Amino acid sequence: MTHPLLAIRSLRAAYGKIEALKGVDLDINAGEIVALIGANGAGKSTLMMTIFGRPRARAGRIEFDGRDITGVPTHEIARLRIAQSPEGRRIFPRMSVAENLQMGADATDSSEADRASGLERVFALFPRLKERMTQRGGTLSGGEQQMLAIGRALMSRPRLLMLDEPSLGLAPLIARQIFDAIRTLNRQDGLTVLIVEQNANHALKLAHRGYVMVNGLITLSGTGSELLQRPEIRAAYLEGGRRE
Amino acid sequence: MDGRSVSAPPAAQTSRAPGAAFILKKALISAFVALVLFSLMIGVRTEAGPQGQLVYWTRFDDLAVMVAAVFGGSILVELLRRWWGPVDTVRVVPPSVQSALSLARRLVAPVLLVFTFLVPVLFYNERYILDLAILVLTYVMLGWGLNVVVGLAGLLDLGYVAFYAVGAYSYALLATNFGLSFWICLPLAGILAAFWGVLLGFPVLRLRGDYLAIVTLAFGEIIRLVLINWQTLTGGPNGVTGIPRPTLFGIPLTPADDGLAALLGIEFSPTHRIVFLFYIILALALLTNWVTIRLRRLPLGRAWEALREDEVACRALGINTTTTKLTAFATGALFGGLAGAFFATRQGFISPESFTFHESALVLAIVVLGGMGSQLGVALAALAMIGGFELFRGFDQYRMLVFGMAMVLLMIWRPRGLVGHRAPTVFLKHSQAISSDLVKEGHG
Numbered sequence: 258m259t260h261p262l263l264a265i266r267s268l269r270a271a272y273g274k275i276e277a278l279k280g281v282d283l284d285i286n287a288g289e290i291v292a293l294i295g296a297n298g299a300g301k302s303t304l305m306m307t308i309f310g311r312p313r314a315r316a317g318r319i320e321f322d323g324r325d326i327t328g329v330p331t332h333e334i335a336r337l338r339i340a341q342s343p344e345g346r347r348i349f350p351r352m353s354v355a356e357n358l359q360m361g362a363d364a365t366d367s368s369e370a371d372r373a374s375g376l377e378r379v380f381a382l383f384p385r386l387k388e389r390m391t392q393r394g395g396t397l398s399g400g401e402q403q404m405l406a407i408g409r410a411l412m413s414r415p416r417l418l419m420l421d422e423p424s425l426g427l428a429p430l431i432a433r434q435i436f437d438a439i440r441t442l443n444r445q446d447g448l449t450v451l452i453v454e455q456n457a458n459h460a461l462k463l464a465h466r467g468y469v470m471v472n473g474l475i476t477l478s479g480t481g482s483e484l485l486q487r488p489e490i491r492a493a494y495l496e497g498g499r500r501e
Numbered sequence: 502m503d504g505r506s507v508s509a510p511p512a513a514q515t516s517r518a519p520g521a522a523f524i525l526k527k528a529l530i531s532a533f534v535a536l537v538l539f540s541l542m543i544g545v546r547t548e549a550g551p552q553g554q555l556v557y558w559t560r561f562d563d564l565a566v567m568v569a570a571v572f573g574g575s576i577l578v579e580l581l582r583r584w585w586g587p588v589d590t591v592r593v594v595p596p597s598v599q600s601a602l603s604l605a606r607r608l609v610a611p612v613l614l615v616f617t618f619l620v621p622v623l624f625y626n627e628r629y630i631l632d633l634a635i636l637v638l639t640y641v642m643l644g645w646g647l648n649v650v651v652g653l654a655g656l657l658d659l660g661y662v663a664f665y666a667v668g669a670y671s672y673a674l675l676a677t678n679f680g681l682s683f684w685i686c687l688p689l690a691g692i693l694a695a696f697w698g699v700l701l702g703f704p705v706l707r708l709r710g711d712y713l714a715i716v717t718l719a720f721g722e723i724i725r726l727v728l729i730n731w732q733t734l735t736g737g738p739n740g741v742t743g744i745p746r747p748t749l750f751g752i753p754l755t756p757a758d759d760g761l762a763a764l765l766g767i768e769f770s771p772t773h774r775i776v777f778l779f780y781i782i783l784a785l786a787l788l789t790n791w792v793t794i795r796l797r798r799l800p801l802g803r804a805w806e807a808l809r810e811d812e813v814a815c816r817a818l819g820i821n822t823t824t825t826k827l828t829a830f831a832t833g834a835l836f837g838g839l840a841g842a843f844f845a846t847r848q849g850f851i852s853p854e855s856f857t858f859h860e861s862a863l864v865l866a867i868v869v870l871g872g873m874g875s876q877l878g879v880a881l882a883a884l885a886m887i888g889g890f891e892l893f894r895g896f897d898q899y900r901m902l903v904f905g906m907a908m909v910l911l912m913i914w915r916p917r918g919l920v921g922h923r924a925p926t927v928f929l930k931h932s933q934a935i936s937s938d939l940v941k942e943g944h945g
Contacts, residue, residue: 335819364819
């Protein structure tokens with residue numbers, strides 16, 4: 258059997274004395290969309306950030322493409338072409354859309370040709386960004402900023418794209434556009450995606466497989482449709498916490 | 502004024518333009534407050550008499566003038582406010598004026614540059630203006646250097662004068678102890694200052710904002726105190742004297758037989774050296790500007806700006822924030838050091854007194870006033886600050902007051918500095934500057 262693109266084994270991480278990850282196991286195969294769902298403070302974002310090297314793992318092991326990346330500094334992880342679109346979009350408000358996108362390519366050794374083809378790819382996916390090329394990032398709407406954040410992450414030609422709450426604060430219609438774009442990326446380019454979401458319904462419909470995280474531990478995993486059928490998932494994440 | 506209010510719709514007029522009674526009432530209240538405040542401060546003057554007794558006399562005429570000034574000023578401010586309209590009024594500028602303005606804006610930098618080149622020609626016989634121009638250019642260079650750290654990378658540095666001092670003392674000590682020439686010491690001074698920039702950078706890597714400001718402030722003081730107390734090396738408070746003047750490819754600018762004047766067969770004049778110094782600092786300043794502009798277009802410069810915008814996002818993109826910060830500190834310090842070496846050779850004498858916090862604050866004010874990150878803005882601000890400071894000499898004891906007031910007003914009207922917009926460095930087809938007025942700070 259081939260090894261997964263990203264393999265996480267009994268990973269622990271903490272902020273000071275507070276343990277955020279208490280032994281997480283997670284696999285992402287190449288070409289897959291994996292959704293990580295869970296309540297606020299479950300450790301979803303921490304898991305994503307720990308994969309990216311900060312905060313550092315206290316124990317456990319993270320392997321990317323067979324290489325141990327536990328404790329490798331963030332900028333070197335980025336060079337392995339793992340990209341992240343952080344929570345809250347975090348675009349650079351005073352820099353233009355074009356500059357924001359270039360920033361995404363700066364962390365990896367990108368040639369001019371890489372940058373040009375990267376831009377083409379981003380603009381094909383989000384034509385809106387091309388229109389807004391010279392505008393400041395801060396003047397974009399929320400949905401456009403999210404497109405920019407994803408586009409910026411794509412500029413490093415990632416092998417694994419990690420998205421933290423891409424639908425946060427977006428109107429349902431815009432959120433759907435974003436999810437459609439992620440699906441397109443996965444189907445057309447075979448991009449591997451890890452998506453962290455509170456919007457469990459959307460995320461699980463989009464994902465091939467899903468993980469449910471509670472209090473720093475993975476409590477459930479399965480294919481997206483499987484998880485959507487589970488009564489405990491429906492109760493906890495899809496029906497406003499109502500118990501049947 | 503009347504014509505305006507007639508053309509305005511009546512409803513808007515009543516809500517926007519306060520009546521004469523309101524203005525008068527406000528002015529009267531201001532005048533009363535001024536009367537209470539100033540009656541003791543200005544109205545009565547006390548002094549110790551020859552036998553130590555209290556002598557006092559009244560100055561009611563001065564008091565009356567002050568109160569009248571407050572009264573009149575208050576009316577003036579209200580009228581101005583009425584004319585200017587409420588804060589959020591959108592003023593439509595006709596396109597012809599707009600295009601003229603944008604043309605003027607594009608011409609400012611080249612015109613200023615050409616004028617600067619011609620300053621020694623135009624003012625050859627006016628030593629005072631030449632000296633002032635050299636001083637202004639020194640601060641332009643310092644401003645551009647600090648601009649890398651504060652304006653581009655967003656790292657608030659209150660101890661920039663430390664690098665200026667390191668550069669100055671590097672040259673002074675290398676030249677007086679080892680007899681090295683200015684042109685050899687200049688890069689050495691820059692490198693040493695950059696080295697100290699990295700030394701400062703390491704401990705403050707995790708600090709931001711206020712905390713960073715405090716540590717850099719302390720760093721500036723430490724350097725100054727070391728200079729004062731390390732008497733054997735730096736001469737302590739007495740400073741270093743007899744710092745050699747720069748030479749033109751080894752030819753000194755002196756009245757001696759091997760001096761430049763004698764070689765060219767022209768009459769010696771001390772102005773030659775001043776003009777020479779002027780072009781040295783102009784070249785150094787332009788070098789600073791050129792390097793900064795080049796760097797801004799490279800990933801490194803872009804990373805500096807991104808770091809200013811959002812450090813967390815930088816890390817999420819895999820930007821190495823450690824090297825980004827250290828290079829910003831080192832680059833800024835390098836230019837500070839070069840300016841310091843120039844300062845030493847111009848003065849011929851340096852002491853720790855030249856490197857107090859006052860200098861750091863002045864350079865920082867230039868950067869903030871000019872508009873963080875704007876090269877032209879910093880140059881204009883240096884001109885306004887240093888030149889303006891000289892201009893206000895006529896105000897004598899009120900100089901600082903007038904100056905402070907001018908700064909406060911500027912910060913109210915142009916909170917982003919003289920040149921508030923930021924020119925993008927990546928272009929699609931044509932460049933397009935976006936006015937800061939259209940963009941809110943932070944998030945869109």
